[in-house]
Amino acid sequence: xxxxxxxxxxxxxxxxxxxxxxxxxxxxxxxxxxxxxxxxxxxxxxxxxxxxxxxxxxxxxxxxxxxxxxxxxxxxxxxxxxxxxxxxxxxxxxxxxxxxxxxxxxxxxxxxxxxxxxxxxxxxxxxxxxxxxxxxxxxxxxxxxxxxxxxxxxxxxxxxxxxxxxxxxxxxxxxxxxxxxxxxxxxxxxxxxxxxxxxxxxxxxxxxxxxxxxxxxxxxxxxxxxxxxxxxxxxxxxxxxxxxxxxxxxxxxxxxxxxxxxxxxxxxxxxxxxxxxxxxxxxxxxxxxxxxxxxxxxxxxxxxxxxxxxxxxxxxxxxxxxxxxxx
Amino acid sequence: xxxxxxxxxxxxxxxxxxxxxxxxxxxxxxxxxxxxxxxxxxxxxxxxxxxxxxxxxxxxxxxxxxxxxxxxxxxxxxxxxxxxxxxxxxxxxxxxxxxxxxxxxxxxxxxxxxxxxxxxxxxxxxxxxxxxxxxxxxxxxxxxxxxxxxxxxxxxxxxxxxxxxxxxxxxxxxxxxxxxxxxxxxxxxxxxxxxxxxxxxxxxxxxxxxxxxxxxxxxxxxxxxxxxxxxxxxxxxxxxxxxxxxxxxxxxxxxxxxxxxxxxxxxxxxxxxxxxxxxxxxxxxxxxxxxxxxxxxxxxxxxxxxxxxxxxxxxxxxxxxxxxxxx
Numbered sequence: 001x002x003x004x005x006x007x008x009x010x011x012x013x014x015x016x017x018x019x020x021x022x023x024x025x026x027x028x029x030x031x032x033x034x035x036x037x038x039x040x041x042x043x044x045x046x047x048x049x050x051x052x053x054x055x056x057x058x059x060x061x062x063x064x065x066x067x068x069x070x071x072x073x074x075x076x077x078x079x080x081x082x083x084x085x086x087x088x089x090x091x092x093x094x095x096x097x098x099x100x101x102x103x104x105x106x107x108x109x110x111x112x113x114x115x116x117x118x119x120x121x122x123x124x125x126x127x128x129x130x131x132x133x134x135x136x137x138x139x140x141x142x143x144x145x146x147x148x149x150x151x152x153x154x155x156x157x158x159x160x161x162x163x164x165x166x167x168x169x170x171x172x173x174x175x176x177x178x179x180x181x182x183x184x185x186x187x188x189x190x191x192x193x194x195x196x197x198x199x200x201x202x203x204x205x206x207x208x209x210x211x212x213x214x215x216x217x218x219x220x221x222x223x224x225x226x227x228x229x230x231x232x233x234x235x236x237x238x239x240x241x242x243x244x245x246x247x248x249x250x251x252x253x254x255x256x257x258x259x260x261x262x263x264x265x266x267x268x269x270x271x272x273x274x275x276x277x278x279x280x281x282x283x284x285x286x287x288x289x290x291x292x293x294x295x296x297x298x299x300x301x302x303x304x305x306x307x308x309x310x311x312x313x314x315x316x317x318x319x320x321x322x323x324x325x326x327x
Numbered sequence: 328x329x330x331x332x333x334x335x336x337x338x339x340x341x342x343x344x345x346x347x348x349x350x351x352x353x354x355x356x357x358x359x360x361x362x363x364x365x366x367x368x369x370x371x372x373x374x375x376x377x378x379x380x381x382x383x384x385x386x387x388x389x390x391x392x393x394x395x396x397x398x399x400x401x402x403x404x405x406x407x408x409x410x411x412x413x414x415x416x417x418x419x420x421x422x423x424x425x426x427x428x429x430x431x432x433x434x435x436x437x438x439x440x441x442x443x444x445x446x447x448x449x450x451x452x453x454x455x456x457x458x459x460x461x462x463x464x465x466x467x468x469x470x471x472x473x474x475x476x477x478x479x480x481x482x483x484x485x486x487x488x489x490x491x492x493x494x495x496x497x498x499x500x501x502x503x504x505x506x507x508x509x510x511x512x513x514x515x516x517x518x519x520x521x522x523x524x525x526x527x528x529x530x531x532x533x534x535x536x537x538x539x540x541x542x543x544x545x546x547x548x549x550x551x552x553x554x555x556x557x558x559x560x561x562x563x564x565x566x567x568x569x570x571x572x573x574x575x576x577x578x579x580x581x582x583x584x585x586x587x588x589x590x591x592x593x594x595x596x597x598x599x600x601x602x603x604x605x606x607x608x609x610x611x612x613x614x615x616x617x618x619x620x621x622x623x624x625x626x627x628x629x630x631x632x633x634x635x636x637x638x639x640x641x642x643x644x645x646x647x648x649x650x651x652x653x654x
Contacts, residue, residue, distance in 0.1 A: 032627055037639065037640060037643075038638075040637060041640070043635070045637075086649075102331050106373050115351075124468065131638075135637075171358040203605040268632045270633075272631060272632055272640055274638040275631040275638040276643055277613065278639050278643075279624065280611055281642065282642045282645075282646040283610050283646060283649070286646060286649075286650055287606065287610070290650050292650075293650065297606065301599050307598075309460075310364075310367060310372075311598055311602040311604075312364065312367075314605070315605030315609045316605075316609065317342050318606055319606065319610060323620065
């Protein structure tokens, strides 16, 4: 792969180049990792998309919502990329976006780009690959990058930490079920979308929406946001009802944050967060990748196993050797 | 504190010296940590107790069981130490063993030593402190060290990783509730004790015991253990019924493991495991404790925040500087 040419093609919006580049950043081969780093450097960071995180459990209508929301956006002349973060896809038996037919119209839209979640994935690796895929989509001049996740484990937190806006898609529910939504996620999300506000469920969706609005009001206000956020909005992805209104809410929040410097501050905080995560992960990785460290580790482990050294003492010895300059 | 004198007192079984030493290993002050390391070196590792991990949710009768089990052991002339691991104690409002009156008889027994869980604890620190407290109790020549935990988060796994035997105390339950026991814990435990096999619940406890025995049979056999382990046993802590039989099962498993080299192998594996944990924790701790690293980290973080460097690139740069010899 010629890096300069590929970078140019990505910046010109060539979808095939983008798809190949995302495959490259998803690779765990060391030579591919080096190429990926080069490519990410070459595509630049001068373009920004609106990064929208979307979480919702299976069955809540995420695919239908993305189809409906995406079509509305492309209908307004915007270019939309959809990425999936699903660390559990290996367990649930396949990518949640593997079946593109569930987003039939959007997947055939020239202004939309849908990327299924890679299988066999660990959260740590997924988070980095997804952030790199976002960077590539931004370089390809997409206006909106939608990052989809099922509400499993820490994937929601990871997606929230790489999004400008975080949406939670929920189904109409009774009052008791309201408590099933994890408080941490309620506190993280900017807008709760209560889906299926149509047909027999419409009244219940409206009530659920009011319930969530009430719950959100009880939570700590965010000083950086307008008073009426986070908020709950009822939508029907199926009937494409309320989708434009929800988008208007998102735009209002984005405009407010951009005006008040909150947008930039959030991106800066997120960059710091991911840097620290990368350092932690990279440091631990060296324990198994650095030959000198591996040798020392094995020798000390032997001393611990044979009872010659206590575990804490051996660990202290090793770390003092790794950081000799200051200790 | 004079280390040599204290070590001698501990080895002579002086309870006050042991209690003070455990307070020392629980301290997070750096000067105390150094003293604790010295003391742990001075007391030696030549004595071994039987380390029994015990997990069970609140209400299952853990305190009553420990009282009953502990009295039975001291009645046989054995010396028993009870330690609690409860990383959630800050949330649940106090140590589970804070109220020693729940083990009234045992706490006044000269051959028993009960140590409540320290409050304000994080799991990482708790695990190390508990392992060090176990080492001190072994130096003080206790025959049995009972490590108690509530089934919260990763504390069960941590306790299992520092125990020779791991027991799960459960209440009589209906068939549906059986599924509520986490599979990982079922796979970790050596003996399931179904408590409250007395009065109205006796029949139900017997049924529950059979249910668990069936579930255990469905799980992967452990090649290192006799065919009939892990097993389920019904006990009544309140009526002190089945306690001696349970102890006989424990002794049978211990004898078998000692004969077949499994006992030593398990301790060696655990030492390796905790060494690796200590290295990982120590490595990450240096990011905030080592001044040179901290300075580099802050500078690179600034470059990431300002967009001059990508997070992954900056992390790679930092780690290459920390491990210059081999990269």
